[in-house]
Amino acid sequence: MARLRWRRAPGRPARLAAPPGPAQVQARHWDVVVLGGGNAALTAALAARDAGASVLLLERAPSDMRGGNTRHTRNIRCVHAAADAYCSGPYPRDEFWRDLCGVGEGPSNAELADFTVRDSESVPGWMSAHGVRWQPPLTGTLHLGRTNRFFLGGGKALVNTYYQAAYRSGVVIADSAPVTGLDFTGDRCAAVIAEVSGRPYRVTASAFVCASGGFEANIGWLQRYWGSAACNYIIRGTPFNDGTVLAELYAAGAGRAGQEKGFHAIAVDSRAPRFDGGIATRLDSIPFSIVVNAAGERFADEGEDLWPKRYASWGRMVAMQPGQSAYSLWDSKSDGLFLPPMYEVTTAGSIGELATALELDPQAVCRTVAEYNQAVVDGSFDPAILDGCHTAGLTPPKSHWARRLDTPPFRGVAMRPGITFTYLGVSVDGTARVVRQDGSRFCNLFAAGEIMSGNILSTGYLAGFGLTIGSVWGRLAGTLAAGVAYASQ
């Protein structure tokens, strides 16, 4: 089969094609089939198409939910040498590497993590070349203006831009097309079984890229590792990430990477929707408040470090608390220091009333607040730096921004763990190929994005890094998958 040429019409708005019917999907042998429709999948599809392959992308969700968790993202973290219109300063590779090593237990696989960090430098240029536009960061963005690059219109706009680029370049996209099975012959994936218009079809290709996300929406799977606590988790993103393809890959002998309990989770408002609440339900009050559990007791240092460095650890901490709930309590001195919570904040004239309104034991909470207030050492309060306001002789301490809770009205909000995505996934090698349990690799099966994030992340998270993983590995997987297809002609 001759090397396919693709058409590109730069700058003209795309005429979007009707989604393919079953006949179109099944009738031909594709060069590359991509499983998924988020950032990693779209990046892989575009990269494979750029390399000249015929590409089919199978997005499981209906078109208004296409794009997986990418819809809720806002920025990407990449190495860059100098300040520019969208980043206020340089972000060298060494600093990025130090930041990555400083979260959780550090990277799982140092070599693969190092590659991710180094390769990120060329990602913004690649994204711009495929139509992505950027914007300067606005308020409420965790002080990421130097290290992270914000795309115009957020993740949904990013997804839309990539879909337009995909249509323009000739990638064939099917939505509402879940993959229910993969067909293997030894170390080769021969085909996938995909549902198109509700009926299963066998789709064959020379190479496959799995970019179908984590399994965070599968409460049953989470329960295997977390027990009944998982029933109290809020899933921040798409309800379609139930790990179907991941389970199939495991069944076919794919090796595991990442920790069973590894995930990126934050503290979200307990009133958030069970699925798909996105960024708006995040709470930023914690450093300027005290946090108690359902028993009215503090359990962690609310002011341990600057919020951007700590926000990703609170999901896990709240998950460990009884009932997976925690409560952030502050007084009127802290009003205006953080983005107002999306839902109404509980307000009361006294700590006891606040506790009762939040269904906590008022005596326990008053005792905790009294102990805390007594331990506060006066200092000069400065929310922008690690200031001198701390507690003395209190366990757990509050190391910074500690002020007495003494000025009514008092406010509080109930929180739950919000899971963004799970890290446990398939093991890959340096070519993005999925590695088998016996250490050999599948010759034509690649993975990118959340489904292989466990190769990089152990626990803990760095803001904007999920997209870095998806873009770096998606680009690699798509390019090499096209190469496999070309070589197999």
Added chain:
Amino acid sequence: MYTPPHEFAINLPPVLSAARVATSSDYVRVPCGRRAMGGWRGAFATLAVSLAAVAAVALVTGGPRQLLASRGTARSPYAIIPYPALLALLAVPTVFALAGMVRAAIRYWRDAVPAASAVKPAVIWRAATAAASLRYLKGGGEECYYPSDEAPSGARRHLHALLFGGLLLCLASTVSAAALQDLAGTMPPYPILSVPVLAGSAGGIGLAAGCCGLLWLKVRSSALTSFAEATAKDYGLLTALLFLAVSGLAVLLTRSTSAFGVVFLVHLAAVVMCFLAAPYSKLTHAVFRFLALVQHEAEVSHRQLDSRGA
């Protein structure tokens, strides 16, 4: 990601449309009651009144024979209605429209701009260029998702420019005709290759093309992102302007025929109607949006001065 069908259902465009409709009704007082004068009924009523007034003046001043006579060469509009009567007839709706817009502008300005001191000529200029180029309707550079939800397009911006340019050319045509008549002493009808006729023709074609294009886009746009009352007013204005442009071009085309009289009266009625309806139509968006742009540019320049420590 929060747009419908997400449960948060954040849908900004119709909210902003509703806010604009509310602004218009807050700052423009309607004399005869909104319900009676609203919608197509009000538009046709105004058109009927205009036609009647125009026809009455024509019959009284010139008579039916002048109206239907044909000369074989281009005729002057003053043969249908003499100049003083025409001036008097058009002065009423023009003054009415201008007064209504100015009054609305003053009331809006008082509420919207507390610090008028920040408004300098440079600020006005920036606002004017922003209005002319629709600078803030470019979606941050990638254009807006209109009419398609799938891909962005600059079509609405370009068609609006065509429409606005056409309107300006029609204004230029009237002004140049007045200049030719009052300063140079040349009376209409003007030859084809004259400023009034060329400007008016180009203006009419541009206006008609812009209206047709915008109507076409609107028909294809998504109902989810529109606010019903605003959409109705949009359709009303575009149809009225299209009628104005087409009737004007028809005047040019029939000026040597016996139909000239009637066609001219129809066009005149369209002009009168447009002016009478202007303060209550979507045409007021020009006023409110421009003032909002002035306020925005004033705020921006004020912030820049602040940050420079001036």
